[in-house]
Amino acid sequence: xxxxxxxxxxxxxxxxxxxxxxxxxxxxxxxxxxxxxxxxxxxxxxxxxxxxxxxxxxxxxxxxxxxxxxxxxxxxxxxxxxxxxxxxxxxxxxxxxxxxxxxxxxxxxxxxxxxxxxxxxxxxxxxxxxxxxxxxxxxxxxxxxxxxxxxxxxxxxxxxxxxxxxxxxxxxxxxxxxxxxxxxxxxxxxxxxxxxxxxxxxxxxxxxxxxxxxxxxxxxxxxxxxxxxxxxxxxxxxxxxxxxxxxxxxxxxxxxxxxxxxxxxxxxxxxxxxxxxxxxxxxxxxxxxxxxxxxxxxxxxxxxxxxxxxxxxxxxxxxxxxxxxxxxxxxxxxxxxxxx
Numbered sequence: 001x002x003x004x005x006x007x008x009x010x011x012x013x014x015x016x017x018x019x020x021x022x023x024x025x026x027x028x029x030x031x032x033x034x035x036x037x038x039x040x041x042x043x044x045x046x047x048x049x050x051x052x053x054x055x056x057x058x059x060x061x062x063x064x065x066x067x068x069x070x071x072x073x074x075x076x077x078x079x080x081x082x083x084x085x086x087x088x089x090x091x092x093x094x095x096x097x098x099x100x101x102x103x104x105x106x107x108x109x110x111x112x113x114x115x116x117x118x119x120x121x122x123x124x125x126x127x128x129x130x131x132x133x134x135x136x137x138x139x140x141x142x143x144x145x146x147x148x149x150x151x152x153x154x155x156x157x158x159x160x161x162x163x164x165x166x167x168x169x170x171x172x173x174x175x176x177x178x179x180x181x182x183x184x185x186x187x188x189x190x191x192x193x194x195x196x197x198x199x200x201x202x203x204x205x206x207x208x209x210x211x212x213x214x215x216x217x218x219x220x221x222x223x224x225x226x227x228x229x230x231x232x233x234x235x236x237x238x239x240x241x242x243x244x245x246x247x248x249x250x251x252x253x254x255x256x257x258x259x260x261x262x263x264x265x266x267x268x269x270x271x272x273x274x275x276x277x278x279x280x281x282x283x284x285x286x287x288x289x290x291x292x293x294x295x296x297x298x299x300x301x302x303x304x305x306x307x308x309x310x311x312x313x314x315x316x317x318x319x320x321x322x323x324x325x326x327x328x329x330x331x332x333x334x335x336x337x338x339x340x
Contacts, residue, residue, distance in 0.1 A: 003299060004335040005043030005306040006036050007078040007233055011314045020320075026055055030065050037070035039042065039331025045078025045108065045310060050116040053259070060093040063100035075101055078310070079110035079177035079196070083131040084117035086155070087139035088148075088163055091137035091172075098167035105167065105309045108196045109136065110177030116245045119160065127154065131185075136176075140191070143171050148282075172184060175231065178210075185210045187204055189217030194229035194307070199283045204232075214303065229307040236285030236311035237318070238292055238329045242278065245286045250274050252316030268293070285311060289329050293337035 010029050012022060020028075033044045046064065048060040056062065063075040075097060080090060090107070098105035111132050118125050134152045141150050142163050151157035176188040177196045188195045195214050197207055209231055218228040235253070239245035250271060257269045277284040281302075285292050300306040311330060313323055 002296070002306060002338050003231075003339075004296075004338055005041055005045065005074070005076075005291065005310040006032070006330070006331060007045040007047065007310045007312045008056070008314050009030065009049060009054050009063065009312070011317050012055050013055055014067060016254050021181060022055055023096050023199055026062065028107055029055075030063060030069060030324055030337050032320070033063075033066040033073070033075070034069040036327050036331060037073040041073060041327070041331045043074040043076055043106070043308065045076040048081050048112065048117075049114060050120050051114065060097050063097055064100055064106070066103070067097060070101070070103075070104075072104075072194045074104050074106055076106035076173075076175075077108050077272060079108045079112060081112035082109040082135045082139065084121050084123055085135070087135045088158075089323060090313040091139060091142045092165060093167070093171060095165050095167040098169055098172060099165060099238060101289065103168035105148060105169070106173040106175065108175040108177045109139065110196075112236055113198075126332075130154075136191075141173065143174065154270075175288045177224050180207070180210065182210060182213060185214040187229065189214040189219075190221045190224070190301065192218055192221065192223035192227045194227070194231065196231040196233055197310075198233045200233075201283050203281050204234075204283050205281060206300045215304070220324035229304065230307050231307070231308035232303070232311060233310045234283055235313075236287050236292065236330075237313050237316070237333060238289050238326050241290060242287040242290060245288065246275065246278060248318060248322060249286055249316045252318060255317065277319075285309070288338065289333035293334045294300050296334070301318070 008029055036044050046062050047056050048059050050057050058078045066075055094107050096106050115125060123260040131154055134154055138150055138152065142148055146166060147160045147162050148158040149160055175194045175196045177199055199207055211248060215228050237245050237249045239248055254269050276282060278286055285295060296309050313326055
């Protein structure tokens with residue numbers, strides 16, 4: 001059965017400015033997670049950023065607050081910037097979250113789409129990929145062993161120290177978050193870890209060869225097909241009509257893209273380009289409930305079967321009330337149609 005979830009980057013913006021006081025914004029995010037639990041959604045993920053536009057530099061803290069207000073929904077990072085964190089400390093944080101939530105914690109680990117954490121924590125960008133590989137190796141070692149024997153390049157060795165607390169779940173679920181790099185897909189397959197693919201633009205079908213590579217690599221390394229789960233993280237939003245959803249979402253979406261475009265040399269996004277992504281094969285899950293549900297099922301078929309779809313709604317800086325309503329519609333109308 002396909003799971004449906006929500007991801008949030010804890011955007012500090014409300015409309016055109018930083019109009020909402022940050023503590024109120026974070027409290028609203030916890031309310032959104034509680035609401036997602038109440039309407040029957042399967043997961044809620046909180047991203048990690050280290051810049052002014054977002055309030056999610058410490059996802060386990062936000063998720064810990066949500067654990068006390070929820071009973072069923074799975075609580076996950078989306079994604080943890082693994083290259084810039086000590087894996088032992090990360091495991092302790094999510095093991096604690098797992099205890100608080102009685103076995104509902106997960107993490108999605110990746111390299112992240114921004115590099116802000118590297119200068120902030122004094123890490124050289126030259127080691128961008130090597131840090132991720134080493135930290136993932138240590139994280140999996142800590143997950144597997146209570147007493148850890150491990151050595152690497154970037155961190156002092158562990159010589160049998162115990163890592164506590166241990167989580168309720170054994171093993172604690174760890175997904176690998178990827179963009180479009182073949183090496184990342186193959187690495188997740190070789191390790192037999194579930195894959196979370198960020199598809200935020202273009203034709204979703206173009207990821208099929210990469211997902212095939214993941215599954216083929218996993219099979220070659222002896223991992224059972226049921227261990228090779230694929231999730232998709234996409235920009236998404238639902239409203240009463242497709243036009244209403246697009247009109248709500250586009251202004252904040254265009255602003256978010258523009259802020260990144262300045263850093264990366266991208267062109268300005270137009271409404272015409274945005275609307276093209278709303279078609280049957282476009283990546284954006286934006287529209288009315290039935291249409292979005294059909295699109296999710298179409299994408300799942302095109303990618304060879306997807307275990308989880310997550311909606312990233314607040315990248316467009318929508319106000320709290322609209323996000324709450326959209327979460328309700330996704331839970332009560334989209335998810336039942338997708339699950340059949």
